[in-house]
Amino acid sequence: MNSIDKLTEIFSRFPGIGPRQAKRFVYYLLQRHNGTTDDLIRALDDLKLETSQCSRCYRFFPKNHAGSNICSICTDKTRDESLLMIVPRDTDLDAVEKSRSFKGLYFVLGGVLPVLEREPEKRIRINELRERVKRDEGVLKEIILAMNANTEGENTSDFLKGELKVFQEASFSEFTISILGRGLSTGAELEYADPDTLKNALLHRTK
Amino acid sequence: MNSIDKLTEIFSRFPGIGPRQAKRFVYYLLQRHNGTTDDLIRALDDLKLETSQCSRCYRFFPKNHAGSNICSICTDKTRDESLLMIVPRDTDLDAVEKSRSFKGLYFVLGGVLPVLEREPEKRIRINELRERVKRDEGVLKEIILAMNANTEGENTSDFLKGELKVFQEASFSEFTISILGRGLSTGAELEYADPDTLKNALLHRTK
Amino acid sequence: MNSIDKLTEIFSRFPGIGPRQAKRFVYYLLQRHNGTTDDLIRALDDLKLETSQCSRCYRFFPKNHAGSNICSICTDKTRDESLLMIVPRDTDLDAVEKSRSFKGLYFVLGGVLPVLEREPEKRIRINELRERVKRDEGVLKEIILAMNANTEGENTSDFLKGELKVFQEASFSEFTISILGRGLSTGAELEYADPDTLKNALLHRTK
C-alpha cells in the first residue's frame, strides 16, 4: 500500500470519518506542502510525551511539572470529595466541566454497556470503579450516575446500581446513588416530547 | 385560476406545505377518482358541524349530545381544578394528555409571543386568560406555564408571569406560578447538552 | 370516530404526511374558524366538477367550455405529433412543460414498475399505451421514455422497450425509441458523481 492509501486508511478509522473524507484529509495535508504535516507530527509527539491518564479518575490530562500521575481536578482541594460523578467518557467530563455546575470529583468509565453485554469488565472500568469506591469509603456521600438519556445509558446505570448496592449493603459506608434529572432539554418542544420527558418535566416543575 | 391551481394554492398555505407538495395532494385526489375527495368533503362538513371551541379552556373538541360549549376535560369532576396548565396550542394539550401525567385543567393560549412583540393580545388569548383566572379565584392553587424550551417559549413565560403577578398581588387569591422542569430529554447526550440543561439535570437529580 | 380524528385519518393518507402533521392540518383549519374550511370544500367541489382526465394522454386537466374530453396539449395543432414522450405521472409532465424544452405530445403512464412486479397492467396504463401507439401508427417517429434515473425508472424503461419492440417489428410503422440523456444534473459535483454519470457526462460532452 502506498503512503497516500496507508494514511487514508488510518484516518478512515477515526470516529465518524469514512474513506472519502479520509482521502480529503490526506490531500488537505499534501496541498499545504508539509507545513501542516510537520505541525501535526510535532503535536502528536507532544501528545505522547505530555499527556497522562489519571490513576484516580482515569481521564487524560496534560502532565504538570511535578510529573504527578494524578490530574488537576483530583488534586484540587477546593472540590467536594464527598460527591463522585461517574461519566462514560472524557468528552462527557469536559461537557460537565464547561457547564461549571459541578464541584465534586469524577470517574471516567471508559464506555457504556450495550444491552445484554456478557463481559461488562471488557467494556467499562468496573474493577477500577470498585477500587475507587473502596478507597473513598467513609468520605463518599453520593455517587451520581451521569449517563446519556438513551437505552445504553440506562442499561449502564442499572448495571452500576447493582454493583454499587453490594457496597452499600456490605460496608459501613453510607452513600446514596442518584441519576441525572430528566425534563425538557434546551430547545425541546412539548408537541414532540415523549410521555416520559413530559412526566418528568411536570414532576420537576420549578416555582 | 382553474380549480387545480386554486386547490393547490389552498393546500400550500397548510403548515409545512410548499407549492410542490400541495400539487401532489391535488393529483393524489384526482388519481383516486373522487372517492377520497368525497370522503374529504364529508369530513370537512362534519368538522364544521360537530366541533366546538370550549368556552373555558379554548381547545377544540367534538360536540357531545347535550350540545354543551364546555369540553369533556373542563367538565370532568375527577380532575383537580386547583391546578391550571397554560399551553400554547391544542397539539401541546394533546401531547400532555397522551402522557397521562397531568390531572388538572388547561388553558390554550392560542400561540406564543415572539421577542419584542408589541401587541401581545393579538397573538395570544391574554384577555381570556385574565377572565379565567378571575373566575377561578379562591380555587386556583397553582398555574403551570407549559411552554416550549426555546426563546419564544421563555419570552411567553416571562410575559405571563408579569401579567399573573398583578393578580397575585391585587387579589386575595393565593396561587403559585411554576414552569416545566428542565433536564435531559429522552435521547439527550451529555456531550451535546448545553450548560443550562446539564446544570438543571444535576440540580434535579433523583435518588 | 369523531370528526377531528376522521379528518386527521384522511389527511394522514396524503403523500408524505404522517399522523402528527395530519392533526396539525385539522387544527390549522379549526383555528381559522371555518373560513379556510369553506374555501377548501368549495375548491374540492370545483375540482370534481371542472377537471377531466384526457382520453388521449390521461393527464388531468381543467375542463374547457366545449366540454371536450381531450386536453389542451393534445389538441394543440402547433405541437409535433411525431414525438411522444411517456412520463410516469402528471407531476413529471408538469416539470417537462415548465422547462419549455419539449414540443411533442405526452402519455401519462400512471406510475412506475417495481422490479419483479408480476402484474404490470395493474400498476401502469400499458393497455392504454398499446392503443395509443396503434392509433398513432404512421405518424409516430420517436417515443421518448422519460423515466426517473433510478432502479424503478430503469425497470419501467426496460419493460416498455420490450412492449414497444413488438410494435416496431409487427407493423409497418417505423418509430425509434429513446431514453433521456444522462450526465451531470445541475449542482452535481465530480467528486461525488457515480462512474455511470461521469461516463455519460464525458460521452455527451459539448463543444
Next chain:
Amino acid sequence: MNSIDKLTEIFSRFPGIGPRQAKRFVYYLLQRHNGTTDDLIRALDDLKLETSQCSRCYRFFPKNHAGSNICSICTDKTRDESLLMIVPRDTDLDAVEKSRSFKGLYFVLGGVLPVLEREPEKRIRINELRERVKRDEGVLKEIILAMNANTEGENTSDFLKGELKVFQEASFSEFTISILGRGLSTGAELEYADPDTLKNALLHRTK
C-alpha cells in the same frame, strides 16, 4: 496551550471538522494508548518522504523507484495525449479515474474561481496551465473542462475558455474546448429536476 488543545486545534482545521469532532479525534488517539498515534506519525513521515507533486499535471502521487517527478499517468504511453482534461482537484481526478471512462491526460487546476474573483492566479494554476498548453502545441486536439455543475464550476469554465481562446487564435495549434455533458445524474427524478437539466436530458437523449 497544552498538547491536547494544540492537537485539537490542528484537527479542527481539517476540511469539514469542527472543534467538537477534533476533540473526539484526540481522545480516540489517547484511548488507543499510543499504538494508533505511532502508526499515524509513521504514515505522516512516509507521506512526506514518498509523495511527489507531478511537474506536468500537478497531482500528488507516490514516488516510484526512479525518483521521477512525473506521475504514472503522465508517463503512461498507452494514454491519448491529444486529450487533456482539466479538473479542479486531486479528488476529482480520482473520481474520473475510478470511472474508467477517460483515457487521456489531466491537469489539476488546484481549485475553482468564485464569481468576481479578482486574482485568479492566486486561486488556480493558470500560469502553469498556459505553459502546459504551449508545451503540448501540435499534439493537443481537445481540452475538456471538467468542472462541477454549479456556479463556481461554470464561472471557472468561462474564465478558462477566455484564457484558452487566446491560444486557439494566436497559435497554429488547433484544439477544441469542450465541457462535460449535462443530463440526469444517477438517482435524479424528473419532478425535481431543474429546467436546464431537463432540457439537456432531452437534447442528449439516446436511442
